[in-house]
Amino acid sequence: MQAVKARRAVATIFFLLGTLIGIWASRIPDIKAVLGLDEAGFGLVLLAMALGAFFAFPIVGRQIDRIGAARMARWLAVLTLLLFVSLAAGTTVRIMVPLAFVAGFMIGALDIAMNAWGAEVEQALRKPVMSSYHGLYSLGAGVGAAAGAGAIRLGLSVPQHFVIWGLLMALMLAFALRVPWTSERQAPEKRKGPLLALPKGALFFVGIMALIAALGEGAVTDWAAVYQIEELGFGSSQSAIGFALFSVAMVIMRLSGDRLIARYGPVPVARLSGLAAAVGALFLVLGSHIWLIWVGCVVMGLGNAVIFPLAMSRAAADPVMSKGTALAAVATLGYGAFLFGPPVLGFIGTAVSLRAAFGLVAALAIFIFLLAGALKVERPDGT
Structure with missing residues (x-):
C-alpha cells in the first residue's frame, strides 16, 4: 500500500515539473519580446539555465546517495x-x-x-513504471502548453499567468509532501569518487542516446514555436x-x-524510436504547411518518448555505479542536452536558420538506432 501511495506521489511531481516546462515553452515568444532579444540573445538566457542544471547534477547525485531520493x-x-513563479520578475x-x-x-536537481x-518505487512494485512517470511529465507539459495558449488568448501577462499556475500546482504538491517513504542510502565508503562522474562502459552510450533524445525534445520545446512564427x-x-x-504524442x-518494453525488450523499442525521431524532425525541416509541421511534431514525439525513461531505468540498474551517481552521470549527458542544446540551436538559428538546426536534430537521431544495444544491462560476471 505504501508503494502505491509513493507511486502516486512521484507521479504528481513528474506531472508538476512537466506543467512548468510547458508553461515556460508557451510563453517564450512573449518573454523573448519583453527582453528585446533575438535567437542568439535569448540563447544566452537558456544557456544560464543549462549551466545551473549542469552544476546541480553531481551535487544532487551525491546528496541522493547520502540522505535519500524521497526527501x-x-x-x-x-x-x-x-523559482518558476519568480521567473515572471x-x-x-x-x-x-x-x-x-x-x-x-x-x-536539474x-x-x-x-x-x-x-526507480526505488519501481523496484518495490516489481514491475516497470518508469515510462509512465515520464508519460505524466509529458502530459503535464501538454497541459501547460494548452494552458499557455489559453492564457495568451485571455490576454494574461506572464506574471499573472505564472502566479496563478504556481498557486494551482502548490495545492496539488501538498499531497506528495505527506506520503511517507524511506529511501535507500549509500554507506560513506561507497560515496567516494570524483564530484563530476561521467557514465562508464555501456552506460556512456546510454548517456549519448539520452543526450540526442533530450536535444530533440528541447528543440521542440524552446524553438519550434519561434521557428514556425519567424x-x-x-x-x-x-x-x-x-x-x-x-x-500528447509523447x-x-x-x-x-x-x-511495449516488457513485450519486445528495450533494444528493439529504442531502435524503432530512433528512426521515428529522425523522420519526425525531417518533417519539420521539409514541411511548409502547418499540417505537415504538426505531423512532424507527432512523429518526433513518438520517437523521442521512451529513450529518456529507458536511459534512467538503465542507469538506476547499473551494476557498477551507485544509483545517485549513475543517474547524475547519465543526466550530465542526457538531461543536460535538454538545456544546453537549445542555446546551441539558437546560435545555429541566428548564424544559418532554425531549419538547419532541426536538420541537425534529424541527423543525430539516427545514432539512437545505432547505439540501442547499450540499453541491455550486463552484470559484472558478464550475464
Missing part, C-alpha cells in the same frame, strides 16, 4: 515551484539571467531526485499547437511504453 525530491519540488536581461541559472539548478525516487510565418496560437501535439507513447 530530496519533496523539497526540490517546492523550491522549483517557487525577469523583465530585464540582468534580472533574468541569474534567475534562469537558479531555476535551471532546481530543475529535481529531475535526478524524482527519477531516483521513481521562419514559416504561422500565427502564435497555431505554433503553440505544435508543441501540444508533440507532448504521453501516448510513454504510457504505452512499459507494456
Whole structure:
C-alpha cells in the first residue's frame, strides 16, 4: 500500500515539473519580446539555465546517495515551484539571467531526485513504471502548453499567468509532501569518487542516446514555436499547437511504453524510436504547411518518448555505479542536452536558420538506432 501511495506521489511531481516546462515553452515568444532579444540573445538566457542544471547534477547525485531520493525530491519540488513563479520578475536581461541559472539548478536537481525516487518505487512494485512517470511529465507539459495558449488568448501577462499556475500546482504538491517513504542510502565508503562522474562502459552510450533524445525534445520545446512564427510565418496560437501535439504524442507513447518494453525488450523499442525521431524532425525541416509541421511534431514525439525513461531505468540498474551517481552521470549527458542544446540551436538559428538546426536534430537521431544495444544491462560476471 505504501508503494502505491509513493507511486502516486512521484507521479504528481513528474506531472508538476512537466506543467512548468510547458508553461515556460508557451510563453517564450512573449518573454523573448519583453527582453528585446533575438535567437542568439535569448540563447544566452537558456544557456544560464543549462549551466545551473549542469552544476546541480553531481551535487544532487551525491546528496541522493547520502540522505535519500524521497526527501530530496519533496523539497526540490517546492523550491522549483517557487523559482518558476519568480521567473515572471525577469523583465530585464540582468534580472533574468541569474534567475534562469537558479531555476535551471532546481530543475536539474529535481529531475535526478524524482527519477531516483521513481526507480526505488519501481523496484518495490516489481514491475516497470518508469515510462509512465515520464508519460505524466509529458502530459503535464501538454497541459501547460494548452494552458499557455489559453492564457495568451485571455490576454494574461506572464506574471499573472505564472502566479496563478504556481498557486494551482502548490495545492496539488501538498499531497506528495505527506506520503511517507524511506529511501535507500549509500554507506560513506561507497560515496567516494570524483564530484563530476561521467557514465562508464555501456552506460556512456546510454548517456549519448539520452543526450540526442533530450536535444530533440528541447528543440521542440524552446524553438519550434519561434521557428514556425519567424521562419514559416504561422500565427502564435497555431505554433503553440505544435508543441501540444508533440507532448500528447509523447504521453501516448510513454504510457504505452512499459507494456511495449516488457513485450519486445528495450533494444528493439529504442531502435524503432530512433528512426521515428529522425523522420519526425525531417518533417519539420521539409514541411511548409502547418499540417505537415504538426505531423512532424507527432512523429518526433513518438520517437523521442521512451529513450529518456529507458536511459534512467538503465542507469538506476547499473551494476557498477551507485544509483545517485549513475543517474547524475547519465543526466550530465542526457538531461543536460535538454538545456544546453537549445542555446546551441539558437546560435545555429541566428548564424544559418532554425531549419538547419532541426536538420541537425534529424541527423543525430539516427545514432539512437545505432547505439540501442547499450540499453541491455550486463552484470559484472558478464550475464
